[in-house]
Amino acid sequence: MTDDTSSSISRRALLGAFAATALTAAPTYSNAAGFLRRSGDIRRIKMYSGRTGERLDTIYWVEGEYIKDAVAEINHFMRDWRTNDIKNMDLRTIDIMAAAHNLLDVNEPYLLLSGYRSPKTNAMLRSNSSGVARNSLHLQGQAADLRLASRSVGQMARAAAACRAGGVGSYSRSNFVHMDCGPIRNWGR
Template sequence: MAAFSAAPSGSRRGDPPSGASHPASSRRPRVRFGVRRLLSATLQRAIIMLTSKGPLKWPRDNGRRTNEADIVTEICSGRLSRRGAIAALVGVTAAVWASPGLAAPAINIGKGQFRRIRFTNPRLQEKLDVVYWVDGQYVPEALDEVSAILRDWRAELVKPYHENVIDVLAAVHRKLDTAEPFEVVSGYRSPQTNAAMRRNRSGVARNSYHTRAMAVDLKLKGRSIRQIAGAGKALCGGGVGTYSRSGFVHLDCGPVRSWGA
């Protein structure tokens, strides 16, 4: 696993001090009720619905979704097309969300008005398919969901994940051209968990990016380890560790570097 060498500039408003985390049972920070919360919670699910093939249905469980790049252009029943409906939603939301000081994405992950990430975490038996960025703005509630599924399952602790590494993951997923969710091998690690892992196995860095919520170890059933690592290296968005024997790839938003085979 890669060691932390330089913290990237820019952090999400409301991030706890370095090293701080909170129990999973209280992982959701307080959010003011109002128009912003209503729109952010509704919009990300609406976009998933509107960009999915087939009849218009409000998404409940883990039905198969299409890739963002394959936005459906067919005209649905009613007066608005899917594309038109997305444009209307984004227009309204952008006006409400507009506020200065929000961090810019680390890398350009492709054209489009939204970004989406998909995870499955077998240890937690949880799945997530969420739109976390819309028209230039990160969706706080969606970022909370990402941090929750990437939590330290041993200590049941959650730390807010850095937006840059989420952008890296989304970019890699898009480049691999698959609808399959990333399978999480390891997400956030509390300092205590990381220390315990160092005592029991080799290759665990003392100051791992995992302890900063800036790294994820993952894999895909439909793509090889070399393919995932190759996509990460091509993006130059951070560190890429190839662990072919263990069957996973490490991705982080630290300095651009690579290791392993």
């Protein structure tokens, strides 16, 4: 039998080094939420359209992957209801909408007023209102106009702005919030 204290690397030293390595590599309590979030991370969007009567409640992203069929369903739902034209919505806008909804801590679905707008629809809206941009991000599938009955325009706008990911327009008179994935900016009241 050999003497543990006399060898250059004792069994006790080896076990001690292993224990220190295991403790260093173990997640701390402060990191636990991050690990749990990654193990079950989902993104969900809930909306309805007063124009078409359609409802949407779908999980569109799971653990780092967009779900193709759910994204196609979102694109169809957010189509230009006047022309039935469909555009692939920019997923960054959908993510902003979902994140703001989560921050508002509501179960109520968004009322979608406008998602994608065809050039024909945008031109018609511009001819009736000075508040419609010629190069609106709605034309690119990068914007949505939304309403919640249980939250004010101010509450919705603050939640969207907290995402620091795009433009947020407050339209208190018309009771809706514009969210887009363009440059970070805010307007309206």
